[in-house]
Amino acid sequence: MKRTTLKDIAIRAGVSITTVSNVLNKKNITSYSEDKKQEILRIAEELNYETNLAAKALVTQQSNMIVVLLPPYMLGWIQESPFYFYLISGIENKANTMGLDVIIKFIKFSETVEELLAWAKSRCLHGIVVVGEINKSLILGLNKLDIPIALVDNYTQFKLKNIHYINTMDEYGGMLAARHLMEQGYKRLCILTSNITEEKVDYHRYQGFKKAIRQAGYEESLVIVNTTTYQEGYDISYEVKTMGVDGAFCTSDILAIGLMDGLTNLGVKIPEDFGVIGFDNISRSKENWLPLTTINQDVIKKGELAVDTLNNEQSWGSQVKVSVNLIKRQTT
Amino acid sequence: MKRTTLKDIAIRAGVSITTVSNVLNKKNITSYSEDKKQEILRIAEELNYETNLAAKALVTQQSNMIVVLLPPYMLGWIQESPFYFYLISGIENKANTMGLDVIIKFIKFSETVEELLAWAKSRCLHGIVVVGEINKSLILGLNKLDIPIALVDNYTQFKLKNIHYINTMDEYGGMLAARHLMEQGYKRLCILTSNITEEKVDYHRYQGFKKAIRQAGYEESLVIVNTTTYQEGYDISYEVKTMGVDGAFCTSDILAIGLMDGLTNLGVKIPEDFGVIGFDNISRSKENWLPLTTINQDVIKKGELAVDTLNNEQSWGSQVKVSVNLIKRQTT
DNA sequence: CTGAAAGCGCTTACAG
DNA sequence: CTGAAAGCGCTTACAG
Numbered sequence: 040m041k042r043t044t045l046k047d048i049a050i051r052a053g054v055s056i057t058t059v060s061n062v063l064n065k066k067n068i069t070s071y072s073e074d075k076k077q078e079i080l081r082i083a084e085e086l087n088y089e090t091n092l093a094a095k096a097l098v099t100q101q102s103n104m105i106v107v108l109l110p111p112y113m114l115g116w117i118q119e120s121p122f123y124f125y126l127i128s129g130i131e132n133k134a135n136t137m138g139l140d141v142i143i144k145f146i147k148f149s150e151t152v153e154e155l156l157a158w159a160k161s162r163c164l165h166g167i168v169v170v171g172e173i174n175k176s177l178i179l180g181l182n183k184l185d186i187p188i189a190l191v192d193n194y195t196q197f198k199l200k201n202i203h204y205i206n207t208m209d210e211y212g213g214m215l216a217a218r219h220l221m222e223q224g225y226k227r228l229c230i231l232t233s234n235i236t237e238e239k240v241d242y243h244r245y246q247g248f249k250k251a252i253r254q255a256g257y258e259e260s261l262v263i264v265n266t267t268t269y270q271e272g273y274d275i276s277y278e279v280k281t282m283g284v285d286g287a288f289c290t291s292d293i294l295a296i297g298l299m300d301g302l303t304n305l306g307v308k309i310p311e312d313f314g315v316i317g318f319d320n321i322s323r324s325k326e327n328w329l330p331l332t333t334i335n336q337d338v339i340k341k342g343e344l345a346v347d348t349l350n351n352e353q354s355w356g357s358q359v360k361v362s363v364n365l366i367k368r369q370t371t
Numbered sequence: 372m373k374r375t376t377l378k379d380i381a382i383r384a385g386v387s388i389t390t391v392s393n394v395l396n397k398k399n400i401t402s403y404s405e406d407k408k409q410e411i412l413r414i415a416e417e418l419n420y421e422t423n424l425a426a427k428a429l430v431t432q433q434s435n436m437i438v439v440l441l442p443p444y445m446l447g448w449i450q451e452s453p454f455y456f457y458l459i460s461g462i463e464n465k466a467n468t469m470g471l472d473v474i475i476k477f478i479k480f481s482e483t484v485e486e487l488l489a490w491a492k493s494r495c496l497h498g499i500v501v502v503g504e505i506n507k508s509l510i511l512g513l514n515k516l517d518i519p520i521a522l523v524d525n526y527t528q529f530k531l532k533n534i535h536y537i538n539t540m541d542e543y544g545g546m547l548a549a550r551h552l553m554e555q556g557y558k559r560l561c562i563l564t565s566n567i568t569e570e571k572v573d574y575h576r577y578q579g580f581k582k583a584i585r586q587a588g589y590e591e592s593l594v595i596v597n598t599t600t601y602q603e604g605y606d607i608s609y610e611v612k613t614m615g616v617d618g619a620f621c622t623s624d625i626l627a628i629g630l631m632d633g634l635t636n637l638g639v640k641i642p643e644d645f646g647v648i649g650f651d652n653i654s655r656s657k658e659n660w661l662p663l664t665t666i667n668q669d670v671i672k673k674g675e676l677a678v679d680t681l682n683n684e685q686s687w688g689s690q691v692k693v694s695v696n697l698i699k700r701q702t703t
Numbered sequence: 704c705t706g707a708a709a710g711c712g713c714t715t716a717c718a719g
Numbered sequence: 720c721t722g723a724a725a726g727c728g729c730t731t732a733c734a735g
Contacts, residue, residue, distance in 0.1 A: 042492070044728055055706040060730065070704055089492040093428035094728035098711045102425060104474070114460055121453040128446055131477055140494070142436070143475045145463055160374070160421040162472070269658040300660045326601040328632045328660055376712055387722040392714065402720055426712035430727045707734085718723085 043086040051082045059083075063090075096163055105134055105166040105346065106142040106159070110173050114145060122321055122338060123170060126191065129342020130168055137346065139165055146173075156180045166349040168342075169193065172239065178202075189345040194238045198356035203348040205341055205359050209240055212334040212363040213247025216288040216316045219332070221255055223371045225286030225314045228252060229260035229279065231298060232290040233267050241267070241290040244318060248288050260284055264294065272297025280305050285313055286371075292317035292324040292333055299329065299370060314371040330368035337361055375418040383414045391415075395422075428495055437466055437498040437678065438474040438491070442505050446477060454653055454670060455502060458523065461674020462500055469678065471497055478505075488512045498681040500674075501525065504571065510534075521677040526570045530688035535680040537673055537691050541572055544666040544695040545579025548620040548648045551664070553587055555703045557618030557646045560584060561592035561611065563630060564622040565599050573599070573622040576650060580620050592616055596626065604629025612637050617645055618703075624649035624656040624665055631661065631702060646703040662700035669693055 045063075049056045054075070062071060062079045096102040107130055113123060127143065134141050142162070146155065152174060159167065159181060166187040169178070175195060181188055182199055189203045213230075220228055230249075235242040245261075252259040260282060264271040272294040279287060280302060289295035295317030299309055307313050309329060317324055320335035341361050348354050377395075381388045386407070394403060394411045428434040439462055445455060459475065466473050474494070478487065484506060491499065491513060498519045501510070507527060513520055514531055521535045545562075552560055562581075567574040577593075584591040592614060596603040604626040611619060612634060621627035627649030631641055639645050641661065649656055652667035673693050680686050 042728095046728080056729085057706055057708095057731080061705095064730085072704095089489050091429070091495065091728050092493045093425050093434060093495055094711090095730080096425035096711095097423070097429050097713085097728080098730050100711075121456060124453060124456045127475065128477055131475060132479075135476075135479075140474050140476070142472050143459065143463060144467075144472070145460055147464075147467075157421050161424045163423065163425055269654075273658075297658070303660065322601075323655065326605075326629070328635065374712095378712080388713085389715085389722055389724095393721095396714085404720095423712050426727090427714080428727095429712080429729085430714050432727075705735090709730105709732090711729085713727085714725105716725090719721090 042091070043083075043088040044091070045088075047086055048079065048082050048088060051086070052079050054079065063088075100163060101165060102163040103138060103165055104140050104142055104162065105130075105168060105349065106144055106162070106164055108155075108167060108169045108173070109143070109145045110169075110171050111146050111148045113171065122319060125338045126170060126342045129339035130346055131342075132339075133343040133346040139346070152177045152180055156184070160184055166346075168345045168349075187349040189348050191341060191345050192240050194240065194243065200355055202356055203345075203351070203354050203359070204357065205345045205348065206361070207240070207336045207341070208360050208363045209243035210247035210250075212318060212336070213244040213249075213288070214251040215247075215363065215365045216244075216318070216334055217248045217251035217255075217259075219365055219367070219371060220286045220288065220314055220316060221252075221257070223286075223310070223314055225371075226257070227260075227284040228257065228286045228288065229262055229282060229284040230288045230290070231262045231264055231267075231272065231275065231279075231294055233265065234263055244288075244290045262287075267291035267294040269293050269297035269300075272299075273301040276301025276305060276307075280307055287313070287315050289315065289317050292319045292321045292331060295331055295333070295370075296323065296327060299331070303329075310369065310371050316371055320366055324366075325368070329370055332368045332371040333366050334363050335366045336363045374423070375415075375420040376423070377420075379418055380411060380414050380420060383418070384411050386411065395420075432495060433497060434495040435470060435497055436472045436474055436494065437462075437500060437681065438476055438494070438496055440487075440499060440501045440505070441475070441477045442501075442503050443478050443480045445503065454651060457670045458502060458674045461671035462678055463674075464671075465675040465678040471678070484509045484512055488516070492516055498678075500677045500681075519681040521680050523673060523677050524572050526572065526575065532687055534688055535677075535683070535686050535691070536689065537677045537680065538693070539572070539668045539673070540692050540695045541575035542579035542582075544650060544668070545576040545581075545620070546583040547579075547695065547697045548576075548650070548666055549580045549583035549587075549591075551697055551699070551703060552618045552620065552646055552648060553584075553589065555618075555642070555646055557703075558589070559592075559616040560589065560618045560620065561594055561614060561616040562620045562622070563594045563596055563599075563604065563607065563611070563626055565597065566595055576620075576622045594619075599623035599626040601625050601629035601632075604631075605633040608633025608637060608639075612639055619645070619647050621647065621649050624651045624653045624663060627663055627665070627702075628655065628659060631663070635661075642701065642703050648703055652698055657700070661702060664700045664703040665698050666695050667698045668695045 045056045045059045048059045168189045191205045232241040299315045317333040320333045324331035377388045377391045500521045523537045564573045631647045649665040656663035
C-alpha cells in the first residue's frame with residue numbers, strides 16, 4: 040500500500056504539485072478558484088492523503104517535535120508520586136494544540152552530555168523542556184543548538200537567548216506554610232528539606248519559611264534529609280520527635296506523609312500534639328488515612344506554560360512563576 | 372550556524388558523498404582503506420556532524436520513532452499511581468537501546484479515530500505501543516498502517532499480522548490472592564473489582580480468584596466499583612463491613628488501600644479481623660502506615676517486552692505474559 | 704493566477 | 720573499489 044503523495048493528487052486533479060501544496064497548506068488562500076480548491080480537497084480526502092512529516096521537516100528544517108528531558112534522579116522519584124506525569128500531561132496537552140508532538144527522554148546516568156547533544160541535534164527539535172535540576176554544561180550545550188529551551192523547576196540563572204524559566208512561587212509557599220503553622224498555635228517549628236544549595240527548589244521553600252518564622256520572632260530548626268521520600272520521612276521521625284519541636288514543614292508531600300506515619304507510630308498525636316504541612320498537593324495528600332495540609336501548586340499548568348514560553352522571545356532569561364495556595368486539611 | 376552535512380565532509384575529505392555515507396553508517400565496511408576511513412571519521416568529528424534524521428527518515432521511509440498511546444481514562448488514573456509512568460520508562464529505556472525515540476500521546480476524549488490515524492500515518496512510525504483498553508476500531512485502523520503494534524494490558528483477541536499482546540498473568544495472580552487469603556484463615560471472601568467484561572484485565576483477575584475459591588469449596592462475594600480508586604475503596608468500606616465477609620481481594624492496590632483506610636476508620640482491625648490483598652505492588656503498598664499484602668508484577672519489564680515484540684514476527688497475534696508473585700506484608 | 708524547477712540531506716542501486 | 724545520479728516527498732522562490 041504505497042502512500043499517497045502530493046504528486047498523486049496533482050495528477051488526478053490535473054494541476055501542479057505547487058497548487059496542491061498551496062491549497063492543502065494555506066487554508067485561506069484566494070488565488071485559486073473555489074471549485075478547484077474543493078476538487079483538490081476532495082481528491083486528497085478520497086486518496087486518504089496525509090502529509091509526510093519527515094519530508095516536510097527536511098525542507099522546513101523543523102520537525103514539529105519537542106522533547107521533555109527528565110534527569111536521571113527522576114526515575115527514583117516517580118516512585119514517590121505521579122507528580123511529573125501530570126507535568127508531562129500538561130506539556131503534551133498544550134503541545135498538541137499547537138500541532139507539536141512530544142518525545143520523552145529519561146536521561147540515563149551513563150549518558151554523556153555529548154551523546155545527548157548529538158541526539159538533540161539530529162532530531163531538528165522545535166523546542167526542549169527540561170525538568171528539574173540538570174547538568175549546567177548540558178544546558179549550555181543545548182543552548183548552542185539555537186532552539187528554545189524551557190527549564191522547569193530549575194533555579195540556574197542563565198540570561199540567554201532561547202532560555203526560559205518556569206518555576207513555582209516556592210519562597211512564598213514556604214512563607215504560607217510557616218504562617219499557617221504559627222496561626223494554628225504551633226510554636227517550635229522545624230523544616231525538613233533536602234540538601235539546600237541556592238539552585239535547588241527546596242532552598243527557596245526553605246528561605247520563605249525561614250523569613251516568616253524570623254519575622255514572627257521565632258527560631259526554626261533545620262533537618263536535612265538525603266531525598267524527600269516517604270522512607271526518609273519515616274526514618275527521621277524519631278529524631279524529630281526527640282528534638283522538642285511541635286510542628287514541621289516538609290518540602291514535599293511524600294516526605295510529610297512519611298514523617299507523619301513515623302510520628303504516629305511513635306505515639307505522637309497529629310494534629311493535637313504536632314502539626315505537619317507538606318508541599319505540592321499530590322493526590323495522596325488528600326487521599327490518605329489522615330489528609331495532609333499542604334501548599335498547592337498547579338503542575339499541569341506549569342507544563343502548559345513551559346510549552347507556551349517556548350515561542351515567546353520576550354521571556355528569554357526571565358522566570359514565569361506559578362502561584363501557590365494553602366490547603367488546610369487534618370494534619371494542622 | 373549552518374549544520375554540517377555529508378557534502379561538507381565529502382568536500383573536506385576529497386571523496387564522494389556516497390563514500391562518507393558508507394563510512395559513517397557501515398561501521399565494518401572493508402572496501403575503504405583504514406586511513407581514508409579514519410580521516411573521514413576525524414573530519415566528521417571535527418565538523419561536529421550529526422545525521423539529519425528527517426532526511427534519513429524520508430529516504431528510508433522509517434522514522435525511528437515509536438509512539439505510546441495512552442487512552443483518555445488514563446489521565447484520571449495517573450492520579451492514583453505512578454504505575455504507568457514506570458511502564459513508559461521501561462518502554463523508553465528499551466527503545467533507546469535500539470536507537471528508537473518515543474513519542475508520548477494522551478488520547479483526548481474529543482479526538483476521533485480518524486484524527487488519530489491521520490496523525491499516526493503522517494509520522495511514519497516504527498511501531499505503536501497501546502496501553503490499556505482502547506477503541507477496537509482504532510486498533511483495526513492502526514493495523515492498516517502496516518506497522519507493528521504492541522497492546523499492553525489489552526484482552527482483545529485479534530490474530531492479525533503486526534499485532535502483539537503483552538499481558539500479566541492476571542488469572543494466576545487472582546488465584547494466588549485467593550489461596551493466600553484462605554491459607555491465612557480468612558473464610559468468607561469477597562473481591563472488589565471494576566465492571567467485569569471479558570476484555571478487561573480485572574475480569575481475568577476475578578476469574579482466577581473465583582476458580583481458586585470454588586476449588587476450595589468456598590463461595591465468593593462480588594463487589595463492583597466504578598473505578599479502582601482510593602475513593603471508591605474508601606466509600607465502599609461500610610458496605611463491605613456489613614456484608615459479613617472477613618477478607619477482600621482488590622484488583623488494584625490503590626483500591627485496596629482505600630478500602631483498608633475506610634475499614635480501619637470504621638473500627639475494623641486489619642489483619643486480625645479482616646484481611647486485605649491488592650494487585651500491582653505499587654510503591655505506596657509498601658510505603659504505607661500499614662504495608663499492603665499484594666500480587667507483584669514487573670511493569671518496567673512489561674514496557675521493555677512491548678518494545679521487544681515489536682520486531683518479532685513470530686509473536687503476531689500471540690500473548691506474552693509477565694509473571695506475578697505474592698508479596699506478604701501486614702494486611703493479611 | 705499557475706507551474707517548472709531547485710533544493711532540503713540523505714541512501715542506494717548502478718555504472719565505470 | 721569508488722562516485723555520479725536518481726529519488727524519498729515536500730516547500731518556496733521565481734519565471735511566465
